[in-house]
Amino acid sequence: MPAWNRLPITALAAMILVTLPASSGATEQAQQRRAGRDVRQDTRQGSRHTKQECRATDQKSNSQCRHDKRQTKQHGRQTARDIKY
Numbered sequence: 001m002p003a004w005n006r007l008p009i010t011a012l013a014a015m016i017l018v019t020l021p022a023s024s025g026a027t028e029q030a031q032q033r034r035a036g037r038d039v040r041q042d043t044r045q046g047s048r049h050t051k052q053e054c055r056a057t058d059q060k061s062n063s064q065c066r067h068d069k070r071q072t073k074q075h076g077r078q079t080a081r082d083i084k085y
Contacts, residue, residue: 036080043076 047069054065 032084036084039080039083040076043073043079046076047072 050072051065051069054060054068055062060068
């Protein structure tokens with residue numbers, strides 16, 4: 001095979017090898033973002049449930065129930081940050 005015929009094949013192989021590490025890093029980052037998003041969604045549902053349960057049992061005032069909901073959401077956000085970074 002003449003040298004000029006191997007040039008496109010060699011160039012193509014080099015381009016593929018250069019792009020492989022970058023794409024795997026992007027995939028990992030996307031998975032981390034997705035996991036963080038899932039945690040935040042679960043946290044939203046949990047915080048709603050916490051507030052509804054608090055108000056249904058009349059244990060605390062509405063402002064105290066809001067504070068509990070806020071705390072629950074903050075813990076979820078921190079968990080999502082830990083996953084993402």
